[in-house]
Amino acid sequence: MHILLVEDDAQLGSAIQRALERLSYTVSWLRDGRSALVAMRDRTADLVLLDLGLPGRDGIDVLVEARRAHVDTPVLVMTARDGLTARVDGLDAGADDYLTKPFHVEELAARIRSLTRRMRGLSVNRIEVGALTLDVGTSEVTFRGEAVDLTRREFALLQALMEHAGRLVRRETLENSLYGLDHVVGNNALEVLVHALRRKLSFETVRNVRGFGYMIPQDPQ
16 A cells, blocks of 8 residues: 655654554655645555645645545645644545644554545455455454465555455556555566565465456455
C-alpha cells in the first residue's frame, strides 16, 4: 500500500516514515503544499497523510483543490490545530479522518487500517482467499495452515493481490503501491519479487498475465 506523507517537520516526518515502513507500507514523503497537490492529482497513492501547516500552500487549500479536481483518495489530516472549528473545517474540506498532534504511531497505524478497511469494503483486518490468510494488523501470513515469513515488500505485494483476488492487477499499479515516488524501479524488480513470493507459497498462487500484470485466483492452490 502506497501512502503519501505530507509533513514539513523533518523529525516527525522521518519517524512516521520509518514506523510505517516497518509495517510494510510504502511511504513517499513530501514537505510542502504545492508538491503535495501535484502528487495527489497524479492519484498514485492509496492514502494521504496530510499536515495542515505546510510551507508553499496550506493543507486545507491543498485538500479543497484536490477534491475539486475529483481526487477521491482517502485523506487523514494530521495537525496541531486541535480546536473544534479546525476539525470541522478539515472534515468539511474533504478529510476522511482527523488526528491531532502529538499522537502515538500505534493510533496512526490503527486509523490507517480503519480507513483501509472502509476503502476496501472490509470489516476486519484479516483477508482470506482460499487457504491463504493475511492479517494487516499483525503482519502475519498463513498458507494451508502454516505460517509464512515474508519480507516487507513481499507482504505488501501479497496484500495488493489478495485485496483484488480473482482480478488482474496491472504491473503499473503494483509498482506504484510497492515503490512509491522515491525509488527508481528496475526493469525486472517486480518479476524478482513475484518469483520470491511464489517460492514461499506456491508457483500456482500468483499468476502472470503476460504483458499486463498479476493476479491471485479466488481459490489459490
